[in-house]
Structure formats: structure tokens, C-alpha cells
Amino acid sequence: MNIFERFAMILTPSRKRRKMISYVIVGIVIFFGISIGAVISILTSPAEIRSSLFHWDEIKRADALDGNIADCNGIPIIDSSPIQISTTYPWPLNGTITCQYGGRILYGEDDFHGGIDISTGKNDPVISIADGTVLRVQIDKKSYGLYLLIQHDAGFYTLSAHLAQSFVKEGERVVQGQTIGLEGGEPGVDPYPGRSTGRHLHFEVRLTGDQNSRINPLIVLNQ
Ligand SMILES: [Zn+2]
Known part of the structure; x- marks a missing residue:
């Protein structure tokens, strides 16, 4: 028995x-x-396996793998859209581009990276590239981490993601060159990294506030 x-x-x-x-x-x-x-x-499985199990959307998955050059080994397609912005702006962070904007092949699948990744590897200051108003200061645990969306007076929007810290509030006016936050995104070290694999700034330029209106940030940044 x-x-x-x-x-x-x-x-x-x-x-x-x-x-x-x-x-x-x-x-x-x-x-x-x-x-x-x-x-x-x-x-206990790696993040990319977990995300494929739960079918997080492609854009978020691309952002999830941010910050690791090895993950950005696709074929960057520099945007050739006919958008003309006459003035160019300072870089939001003085670092190197670790991942370009555009389509890429990630784990054998077509993927899209809606911004550029700029990294110094430190918690360096991130500036607002132009005058504007802060629309959103939010934490998106699944993707962007702590991020800011700014509506610029010049008629476009910028999004700065994986910040370790924000120095601005929603509704606040910002001027060009003002420090708005600190570079972050190092999992286990920086607060609110979102789905990032290393310290960097994920930077987007949008024509409207919407995610579908993203353009290659290099079009508006000083070369
Ligand atoms: Zn990115």
C-alpha cells in the first residue's frame, strides 16, 4: 500500500x-x-526565446535586442524617403552608433529597428536636440524602459529610450541642448532598462507622435 x-x-x-x-x-x-x-x-530561458514563445510584436522585439552590436548584425537599410528637413540638429548623446535604423535580418527573420542606438557605455547625459514640450515620461518594461517623447516646435517628435534617469516631467518645456536624462539600459545595473542588452540610448525621430511615422534619425542630425 x-x-x-x-x-x-x-x-x-x-x-x-x-x-x-x-x-x-x-x-x-x-x-x-x-x-x-x-x-x-x-x-530561466534567454529573453529572445521567451519573446518568441509569447509572440511579442516584431518592432518591440527589435528594440528588445538593443544595445548589443552582435544582435545588430543584419543589413541596415538607410531610409531613402523623400523627407526634407532643412535644419539639422545636435546629437542627443555623444557616442557611437551601435545599431542603425532600418530593416535587418534577426535570427533568420525580417525585422525592423525604428531608431538608432547610440552608446558611450556610461550613464552620460542625453540632451534634447531642439526646443519643444515633453509629451510623455513613461516606463515601458517590455520594450523602451524609461523613455521620453518630446514634441518639438520644428514639427517633429523625438523619443529617447532606456534612460537610467529622467530630469524632465510631462508638460515641461525644454530647450535645445538641455540635459533631459541619463543614458541607461544595462540590465541588472541601471533602473528601468526595458528590454535592452546593454547601456545605450535608443533614439527615434517621428513625424507625428505615432510609432508608424518613424524616420531615420540621421536625416535630422548634424553629420
Ligand atoms: Zn534601438
């Missing part, structure tokens, strides 16, 4: 029912064992 049968004996005197109850208990134990095992293996 196994332990489950003994337990079942307390519940019912019928041998047949005792056996049935013990089978049910064994079944429940196995089911929970497998479930807990599955949850642990998902939680």
Missing part, C-alpha cells in the same frame, strides 16, 4: 474507490510537477 492509498483509506473504506483516489492524487502531483517545471524553464 503506497502513501496515497494510505491517505485514501482515511477518506473511504472501499478498496476500489481508495485506488481511484490515489490515482487522482498521483495525477495531480505529476500535473503540478510538470507545470512548475515548465514555468521555471521559461523564466
